[in-house]
Amino acid sequence: MAVEASDKPHVSDGFDDDDDAPIIFKRSTTSKRNVQGSNAPTSNAQGSSLQKGKIIPSGMVLPKKSSEGISRASTSHVKAYLVNSPIANSKSPIGYKPKPSLERKIPSDVTKENSSIMHLTKDNCEDSEDELDNKPLSARLKVNSNNAIKANLAVVKKSSEDSDNVDDNDDIPLSARLKNRNFGTSSSKYDNSDQKKPISKVQKGPQDGSNASINQERPSTLSVKRPLDNTDSLYSSIKKPKLSVLDASISNKKVPIKPEPKVEDDDDDVPFSQRMKKLSESSDKSSSLKKSKNVIKVNKAGSSFKKQATKFNKFSNNSEYSKSTKLLPSSGDGQKKWTTLVHNGVIFPPPYQPHGVKMLYKGKPVVLTPEQEEVATMFAVMRDTDYMQKDKFKENFWTDWRKLLGKNHVIQNLDDCDFTPIYDWCQSEKEKKKQMSSEEKKALKEERAKLEEKYMWAIVDGVKEKVGNFRVEPPGLFRGRGEHPKMGKLKRRIRPNDIIINIGKDAPIPECPIPGESWKDIRHDNTVTWLAFWNDPINPKLFKYVFLAASSSLKGQSDKEKYEKARMLKEYIGNIRAAYTKDFMCRDITKQQIAVATYLIDKLALRAGNEKDDDEADTVGCCTLKIENVTAEAPNKLQFNFLGKDSIKYENTVEVELPVYNAILKFQKDKQPGDDLFDMLDTSKLNAHLKELMPGLTAKVFRTFNASITLDDKLNKDTKDGDVAEKIVVYNHANKQVAIICNHQRSVSKSHTAQMSRLTEKIDELQAVLKELKADLDRARKGKPLLKSSDGKTKKNLNPEALEKKIAQTTTKIEKMQRDMNAKEDLKTVALGTSKINYLDPRITVAWCKRHEVPIEKIFNKSLLAKFAWAMDVDPDFRF
DNA sequence: GCAGGGACTTGCGTAAACTGTA
DNA sequence: TACAGTTTACGCAAGTCCCTGC
Numbered sequence: 007m008a009v010e011a012s013d014k015p016h017v018s019d020g021f022d023d024d025d026d027a028p029i030i031f032k033r034s035t036t037s038k039r040n041v042q043g044s045n046a047p048t049s050n051a052q053g054s055s056l057q058k059g060k061i062i063p064s065g066m067v068l069p070k071k072s073s074e075g076i077s078r079a080s081t082s083h084v085k086a087y088l089v090n091s092p093i094a095n096s097k098s099p100i101g102y103k104p105k106p107s108l109e110r111k112i113p114s115d116v117t118k119e120n121s122s123i124m125h126l127t128k129d130n131c132e133d134s135e136d137e138l139d140n141k142p143l144s145a146r147l148k149v150n151s152n153n154a155i156k157a158n159l160a161v162v163k164k165s166s167e168d169s170d171n172v173d174d175n176d177d178i179p180l181s182a183r184l185k186n187r188n189f190g191t192s193s194s195k196y197d198n199s200d201q202k203k204p205i206s207k208v209q210k211g212p213q214d215g216s217n218a219s220i221n222q223e224r225p226s227t228l229s230v231k232r233p234l235d236n237t238d239s240l241y242s243s244i245k246k247p248k249l250s251v252l253d254a255s256i257s258n259k260k261v262p263i264k265p266e267p268k269v270e271d272d273d274d275d276v277p278f279s280q281r282m283k284k285l286s287e288s289s290d291k292s293s294s295l296k297k298s299k300n301v302i303k304v305n306k307a308g309s310s311f312k313k314q315a316t317k318f319n320k321f322s323n324n325s326e327y328s329k330s331t332k333l334l335p336s337s338g339d340g341q342k343k344w345t346t347l348v349h350n351g352v353i354f355p356p357p358y359q360p361h362g363v364k365m366l367y368k369g370k371p372v373v374l375t376p377e378q379e380e381v382a383t384m385f386a387v388m389r390d391t392d393y394m395q396k397d398k399f400k401e402n403f404w405t406d407w408r409k410l411l412g413k414n415h416v417i418q419n420l421d422d423c424d425f426t427p428i429y430d431w432c433q434s435e436k437e438k439k440k441q442m443s444s445e446e447k448k449a450l451k452e453e454r455a456k457l458e459e460k461y462m463w464a465i466v467d468g469v470k471e472k473v474g475n476f477r478v479e480p481p482g483l484f485r486g487r488g489e490h491p492k493m494g495k496l497k498r499r500i501r502p503n504d505i506i507i508n509i510g511k512d513a514p515i516p517e518c519p520i521p522g523e524s525w526k527d528i529r530h531d532n533t534v535t536w537l538a539f540w541n542d543p544i545n546p547k548l549f550k551y552v553f554l555a556a557s558s559s560l561k562g563q564s565d566k567e568k569y570e571k572a573r574m575l576k577e578y579i580g581n582i583r584a585a586y587t588k589d590f591m592c593r594d595i596t597k598q599q600i601a602v603a604t605y606l607i608d609k610l611a612l613r614a615g616n617e618k619d620d621d622e623a624d625t626v627g628c629c630t631l632k633i634e635n636v637t638a639e640a641p642n643k644l645q646f647n648f649l650g651k652d653s654i655k656y657e658n659t660v661e662v663e664l665p666v667y668n669a670i671l672k673f674q675k676d677k678q679p680g681d682d683l684f685d686m687l688d689t690s691k692l693n694a695h696l697k698e699l700m701p702g703l704t705a706k707v708f709r710t711f712n713a714s715i716t717l718d719d720k721l722n723k724d725t726k727d728g729d730v731a732e733k734i735v736v737y738n739h740a741n742k743q744v745a746i747i748c749n750h751q752r753s754v755s756k757s758h759t760a761q762m763s764r765l766t767e768k769i770d771e772l773q774a775v776l777k778e779l780k781a782d783l784d785r786a787r788k789g790k791p792l793l794k795s796s797d798g799k800t801k802k803n804l805n806p807e808a809l810e811k812k813i814a815q816t817t818t819k820i821e822k823m824q825r826d827m828n829a830k831e832d833l834k835t836v837a838l839g840t841s842k843i844n845y846l847d848p849r850i851t852v853a854w855c856k857r858h859e860v861p862i863e864k865i866f867n868k869s870l871l872a873k874f875a876w877a878m879d880v881d882p883d884f885r886f
Numbered sequence: 887g888c889a890g891g892g893a894c895t896t897g898c899g900t901a902a903a904c905t906g907t908a
Numbered sequence: 909t910a911c912a913g914t915t916t917a918c919g920c921a922a923g924t925c926c927c928t929g930c
Contacts, residue, residue, distance in 0.1 A: 479920070485920085654897085690888085705924080750897080869916070
């Protein structure tokens, strides 16, 4: 949904019938919340609980507004919670400072205060708080983002300027950079002009049945009609046979629902691919209408999308099976995921080939059996890694290797082992491989591809889909991250009788590729998406699965549902924040802990934090924070310091609301280091509570929501006129903000410093050339002969026009290098990919590219284009 | 209500592939 | 064309969260 900021944006309770009026969100007051209740959430997303007909708990927080959509489900269960929402009925949500409306005060002059606090006092203007309701807390931070973008853009404008504009805080943990931001800043106000545009577009009809939260007051007959100008024509033209996360919420709409045409219902049990074929004619009609509309709008960018579509079509045509870039109808957990499934199982790594190179023990060569040698080689190749500095790694390796050696082996301790001969042999093999001619490399690649071809594809309901990881993991030493207690243990070879295959009942059982062996089991479970699995040899309680690739329809559908659920949170977030704010001072300690934990998850995009076993690395998330992970700094700052997922350090100091600060002090009282901060809480309790606030809501939805809305907001706020390169700078910067919020870090490349030095040198050289050219131009204009070049050579006399051209070329080159250099420095510790792959709704990017004529290939690589094929048809006006 | 099994998503490091430049 | 530098794809570890059975 597009929104543009007015000078005083605020949040309205509902939607104005006036299509042309800007969408205004206004934080609801007590009395209005009941009115909202009549406007059920209709975002095209819904939790599985609804699908399964679960009763919606009475505590459900109502969304601020509904979406236009098509209800395909019963609405009875929705009505139940519409009536009973305590939030809607609450009179004084803020316990410590009674106030009729739900308010967290945003300082009126946040830039001056430089505070990240969200105040609760009444004497702050409602406007500023209202405008923030639909933004992630992180996005409210006072960011130096604009400066950074300007810095990068300035390079384009002023090539000769130095690179002072790059962030100088790259050595600070990503999360810590947040502290420079101001929660509650109005820097990311929606723009009113933006608000208007999309609304008018969206109201023409939901592009994917999910976009819109718009025009809830429309007659129901309108909302259930399948719009002809739906941007996702194929998708839209196909009846979704089952309720999805997306659909159920639509059903919340308290309006009479126009039934779907019966003919479509009959297709419920027909595989999607077949339904697609069946419906292709009708969809063609609508899509052609839609396409013609988009072509006009999209112009140059449109051609890029068309090219992409052609690529997919080519792929599809090459196959004897249909290849869909559209999505399967949703199916919730425990429901049918496929009707027919055919695949060829998995491929095993080749058996170990002994090299016969002898390692040394106390300086003497030792003969090893092939099994012993294989494991010794695994250890030898890790010589240059950090694992070799870790005692636990060596200890675990020694324990497992010793079992293979036997007690009476000549090798009696690891310290006297010298693996250098094996290491050297591996290095030389590596080198040999490197030295192979390109023909040899190509031949090897083709040979491998030929071997693997049959495993690469599965046929799901008649559609050829790529398999993600069809190669069985080879044996190796376990590379647990951080201080994993099992690092270095031998990950044994997986054999066919470790593997359970899942396949369609009528499909041929994949032939076991190892003669004389057989699969552990064959299943025909169509409620799951995995094709095969085996028990993790390191932790047999865990499994390793073979799934379809990210580009598959099944994964795409799941992805889309994820983003729709996050979009739905946008409708609920205001009331959810009000609800937890109310509980900050609750006497019920569990409630209070839930409130504070939810606040942290919302504000800092923390992960939920499941309990962990002792045989895993000691990392934490929100619910598992230990008291030493949070340090209170008077008057109201909290300093976070812990190891999160993958043992990535999270360091951040933020100002919080006083009740949160006090609550943390209370939770820490009388506890010892190592004790849980939230001792009354775990993720299941937290998620159960969240589900009472919004169907399907869990802690991780906040991350998706925060990430996507931040991208949407920043793109729309910061994108200015300019060339594609400038726009990409804006995009990358928005992407960077998201990565910082999510604490997506990467280690600085070893060659970073050298690369920067080289770039600096090159820029200096070009600056010298430019200076010389300018002097030449000056002389040429005066009709004087050119001076000799710096190396003493006589220059060819050029006319002023030619020199001007050269100057322009050199300037452009410098600008590009400067821009690349700034970007490189700016992003050296930030991993942009993770958020792009997992957290940013691709429709935001696609729509932005269309609006601003940026070729989508500049933002999404080949894999992402395939993964997000479902998002490519999005309307240019799409807003998260 | 809880524990644990099970199925999936998220995440970083690195090998492999690709691209630009001399 | 070779090589260095950069980007992408892959591998697999490590999360989240649902479901089931006691």
